[in-house]
Amino acid sequence: MSSSDPDSLVLTLLGTGCPIVDPNRLGPSALVRAGGQNLLVDCGSGVTQRLVQAGCPGRDIDALLLTHLHSDHVIDLMQLVISSWHQGRQRPLKIYGPAGTRKFTTALLAAWRDELDQRIEFECRTSVEGLELDVEEVEQGEIFSIGxxxxxxxxxxxxxxxxxxxxxxxxxGRHLVLSGDTTYCPGLIEHAQGCDVLVHEVFIHSQIRPSGGTRSSRTMENVASYHTLDDVVGRVAAEAGAGTLVLTHFVPPAFDEAALEETVRRSWDGRLRIGHDLCTVDVGGSEPPGIGQ
Ligand SMILES: [Zn+2]
Ligand SMILES: [Zn+2]
Structure with a gap:
C-alpha cells in the first residue's frame, strides 16, 4: 500500500475538483508512484500544497505529464516550478505534454523572467537548474519506460x-489508466481493456443547472459535450472491463454522492470509488484496490 513498496503501483488523487472553486476539491492533478518514479499528472490549482500533504513535495517529482492545456490542468505550473526550487530542487523539470506545451511554457517563463533574474541576483542564488523546464511534446503511444x-x-x-x-x-503486471478530460471515447476504452483501475472524469449532468450570467443552457450543452456524463461513465468502465472505477474531476465539485453512485450503478456493477483529494489507491495489490486517506 505504501509508495515505499518497490513492487507497488500507487496512485494518489491530489485534486478532484474543477475550475469551480471548492475548498474540499482542488484543481485536477494526480500523483503516480512506481519503480522509484514520482510522476505528476496535471497541475491544477493547489497541487503544490497537496503534494506536500501527500509526502512528495514538488522537488521530488521526476516528470510532469500534461493531459491537455486547459487552464484548470496547468494553472499552478509556475507555482510548482517556484515552490520546487525553494524546496531545493536542482534539476530541470521534465514535462511531457501535447503539441503546444512548449509554446505555453516558453511564454510562462518569459512572463516571469525579469522577476526571476532579479531574485536570483539579489538573493545571490547559486542553483538555477531547478527553474528550468525540459519539454517533450508527445503523440499517442509509449512515451517512456523506466524502472x-x-x-x-x-x-x-x-x-x-x-x-x-x-x-x-x-x-x-498492473495497469492503471487515467482518462484525462474526455467524452465517451472508444480509443480510451480499447486501451483500458482489463485494466486494474480506471480513473475517469465525470460531468454530473443531473446535478448542475444553468446559472444566470455564467452558464446558459447552450454553455451547459457545449461543456457536457466534451466531458463524460454521470449516466455514461459506468458504461465506459463496463466496456473496458476495468477492475475498479475511480471517479474524479467532478463537475460540479460539490454534489450528492449517493445520487451520483446510484446513477453510475445503473450501468456498472463492479468496484466503484468516489474519489476525494488525497485518497490513495494501491493498483492491483494483493487485496482489492484500497483507498485510504
Ligand atoms: Zn479540459
Ligand atoms: Zn478539466
Missing amino acids: GLAVNAIEVDHRPVVPAFGFGFRFN
Whole structure:
C-alpha cells in the first residue's frame, strides 16, 4: 500500500475538483508512484500544497505529464516550478505534454523572467537548474519506460481541444489508466481493456443547472459535450472491463454522492470509488484496490 513498496503501483488523487472553486476539491492533478518514479499528472490549482500533504513535495517529482492545456490542468505550473526550487530542487523539470506545451511554457517563463533574474541576483542564488523546464511534446503511444514502469499517452476525445490525452501506466503486471478530460471515447476504452483501475472524469449532468450570467443552457450543452456524463461513465468502465472505477474531476465539485453512485450503478456493477483529494489507491495489490486517506 505504501509508495515505499518497490513492487507497488500507487496512485494518489491530489485534486478532484474543477475550475469551480471548492475548498474540499482542488484543481485536477494526480500523483503516480512506481519503480522509484514520482510522476505528476496535471497541475491544477493547489497541487503544490497537496503534494506536500501527500509526502512528495514538488522537488521530488521526476516528470510532469500534461493531459491537455486547459487552464484548470496547468494553472499552478509556475507555482510548482517556484515552490520546487525553494524546496531545493536542482534539476530541470521534465514535462511531457501535447503539441503546444512548449509554446505555453516558453511564454510562462518569459512572463516571469525579469522577476526571476532579479531574485536570483539579489538573493545571490547559486542553483538555477531547478527553474528550468525540459519539454517533450508527445503523440499517442509509449512515451517512456523506466524502472519497469511504462507510460502510454492515449488520445482521447475532448474536442475542440486537440490533442488531449489520457495516460496508461503499466508496472509489475498492473495497469492503471487515467482518462484525462474526455467524452465517451472508444480509443480510451480499447486501451483500458482489463485494466486494474480506471480513473475517469465525470460531468454530473443531473446535478448542475444553468446559472444566470455564467452558464446558459447552450454553455451547459457545449461543456457536457466534451466531458463524460454521470449516466455514461459506468458504461465506459463496463466496456473496458476495468477492475475498479475511480471517479474524479467532478463537475460540479460539490454534489450528492449517493445520487451520483446510484446513477453510475445503473450501468456498472463492479468496484466503484468516489474519489476525494488525497485518497490513495494501491493498483492491483494483493487485496482489492484500497483507498485510504
Ligand atoms: Zn479540459
Ligand atoms: Zn478539466
